[in-house]
Amino acid sequence: MKEIKNPDLAALLAAAAAPEPNPDERGLEAVLVAYRAAPFAGPDHAPSASPSPRRRPMPGGLLLKFAAAVMLFVAGGVTAASVGALPDPIQRIAHDYLGGVGVPAPPRASVSPSAGASASPSRSRTPSATFSAAPDASSSAAASLTASSSPSASPSPSPSAASNELVTLCRIVVQTGKGWQSQVDKAQRMILVKAAGAPPKVLPYCNGLLNGSPANGTNSTPATPSATPSPTTSKKQGGGKNGQSSGSDSSQD
Amino acid sequence: MLDATDRTGSLDPALDAARAGSESGIAELWRALNPPILRYLRVVVGESAEDVASETWLHAAREIRQFRGDATGFRVWLFRVARHRALDELRRVGRRREDPAGLDAADERVARDDPAAEALERFTTQRALGMIAGLPPDQAEAVMLRVVAGMDVAQTASVLGKRPGAVRIATMRGLRRLAAHLEAGNAGAAGNASSSAGTAKEVAE
Numbered sequence: 001m002k003e004i005k006n007p008d009l010a011a012l013l014a015a016a017a018a019p020e021p022n023p024d025e026r027g028l029e030a031v032l033v034a035y036r037a038a039p040f041a042g043p044d045h046a047p048s049a050s051p052s053p054r055r056r057p058m059p060g061g062l063l064l065k066f067a068a069a070v071m072l073f074v075a076g077g078v079t080a081a082s083v084g085a086l087p088d089p090i091q092r093i094a095h096d097y098l099g100g101v102g103v104p105a106p107p108r109a110s111v112s113p114s115a116g117a118s119a120s121p122s123r124s125r126t127p128s129a130t131f132s133a134a135p136d137a138s139s140s141a142a143a144s145l146t147a148s149s150s151p152s153a154s155p156s157p158s159p160s161a162a163s164n165e166l167v168t169l170c171r172i173v174v175q176t177g178k179g180w181q182s183q184v185d186k187a188q189r190m191i192l193v194k195a196a197g198a199p200p201k202v203l204p205y206c207n208g209l210l211n212g213s214p215a216n217g218t219n220s221t222p223a224t225p226s227a228t229p230s231p232t233t234s235k236k237q238g239g240g241k242n243g244q245s246s247g248s249d250s251s252q253d
Numbered sequence: 254m255l256d257a258t259d260r261t262g263s264l265d266p267a268l269d270a271a272r273a274g275s276e277s278g279i280a281e282l283w284r285a286l287n288p289p290i291l292r293y294l295r296v297v298v299g300e301s302a303e304d305v306a307s308e309t310w311l312h313a314a315r316e317i318r319q320f321r322g323d324a325t326g327f328r329v330w331l332f333r334v335a336r337h338r339a340l341d342e343l344r345r346v347g348r349r350r351e352d353p354a355g356l357d358a359a360d361e362r363v364a365r366d367d368p369a370a371e372a373l374e375r376f377t378t379q380r381a382l383g384m385i386a387g388l389p390p391d392q393a394e395a396v397m398l399r400v401v402a403g404m405d406v407a408q409t410a411s412v413l414g415k416r417p418g419a420v421r422i423a424t425m426r427g428l429r430r431l432a433a434h435l436e437a438g439n440a441g442a443a444g445n446a447s448s449s450a451g452t453a454k455e456v457a458e
Contacts, residue, residue, distance in 0.1 A: 008435040016381035020288050027307050028283050035271075035279050035314035191276065199278045 078103075166195055170206030178203065261426070264324035271317050279314060281396045286328060289402045290335050295337045296386045305342050309335040325408070332402065332434050334413045336394075385430060391415075394426030 004010040069195035080086050081103045091106040099105070169188050173180035180203065181189055189199075196205035264285055270278025290309060294302035312334055320327060385393050385401075391413075397419070398409040410420045 006432050007434075009432045012381045012384060012398075012431060012435065013400045015378050016292065016385060016397075017289075017403075023284065023288065025284075027287065027303070028280060029311065029312045030278055030307060031279065031283055031310045034311045035276060035317070036446075038318060040314040196371050 166191060170209050173202055174205040174210055268324045268327050279317060283310060286331060289310050290331065292382060292401055293332065293397045295382050296334055296341055296393050301342050305338045306333065308338050329408045329411050332398065336412055388427045388430055392430065393425045395420050395423035396427040
């Protein structure tokens with residue numbers, strides 16, 4: 001570029017191009033951060049006009065690790081099930097699904113049908129209630145009942161005992177009528193409410209339970225302590241009604 | 254005035270270092286090229302210049318390892334990125350340059366000031382940029398890239414996406430216009446009009 005002869009114009013352009021007296025380096029740090037975060041292309045990287053696609057080494061590695069963790073978990077679960085080391089409800093489910101490959105039933109197999117019948121309409125609902133804390137009231141009741149029965153391996157605090165407790169409580173409720181809440185403590189009230197689905201439903205639920213026709217309760221099956229149905233029967237009987245009732249409760253919730 | 258090659262030739266080692274992963278390399282590039290980028294953007298987008306320059310450098314920091322070429326090419330590429338970001342910014346705010354009156358305002362200040370006192374601070378950088386910003390956009394950009402950033406015609410044409418002939422004409426017209434405004438503000442300097450037109454033509458070439 002040739003020199004500008006007009007002094008004013010030259011002065012103006014020189015001023016426009018003059019170096020900054022106090023260069024501000026505030027923006028440099030952000031540039032360095034972006035530079036550090038940018039993917040590195042080594043010196044042998046093929047020259048290209050367009051930016052090369054970013055390397056993504058992590059997703060594959062993460063997937064591999066996740067798959068390994070899942071396999072380890074499944075293998076451990078199967079091993080535990082095969083030696084009968086799982087908690088009773090889970091062991092029962094494992095026995096249902098993997099009994100053909102030698103997974104034993106839980107030690108209280110004789111009690112389990114009543115537990116299954118009293119805890120939930122079908123066994124497959126129990127684990128979902130236990131693990132996922134489903135909003136379904138019957139599942140919650142099943143979870144609480146199962147939890148109360150599972151801590152010890154001794155036969156005494158069995159699910160049927162829990163059902164007996166529920167029946168006892170229901171008798172109190174029925175005898176007391178609408179003022180039943182004053183006759184039970186908080187824990188008992190919780191058991192009743194969980195079994196019935198809601199406080200207003202407790203009385204009809206208990207009526208139905210004691211009369212042998214659980215109509216309004218969400219967890220209509222838990223009862224029948226005297227009945228010791230076989231798993232098949234309890235599923236068939238409870239399945240129809242309970243399927244409907246629990247479905248409606250789910251929709252209510 | 255330095256040529257683009259003179260200004261950027263010494264930046265080849267810094268560019269190589271930056272491509273190799275050295276932070277000092279990109280820091281050196283930033284220190285050398287951010288001031289002209291910032292001034293060019295001040296003319297194009299006004300007060301958003303720093304934001305746009307920041308976006309430009311963030312983009313450059315991410316892509317510099319993939320860049321192939323010398324420092325002069327990097328400079329052209331960087332200004333092109335800056336220009337595209339600036340146009341995006343102008344589109345975003347829905348306007349063209351915000352200071353069309355900058356040239357007139359600067360002229361008024363020049364005309365009012367005492368000629369002796371203004372000799373020292375006649376053209377501060379801010380005022381000079383304000384006057385250039387008052388030019389039509391194509392002329393202002395051409396003047397900034399040719400004169401302030403020190404690019405040659407081909408490089409300027411590459412940044413602006415125009416033919417070299419169009420760049421020459423825009424630069425010449427811009428300089429003539431600036432000279433005319435300066436002369437209009439200078440009482441008793443009427444005889445310089447023809448010479449300023451001649452100098453503008455020289456610069457444009």
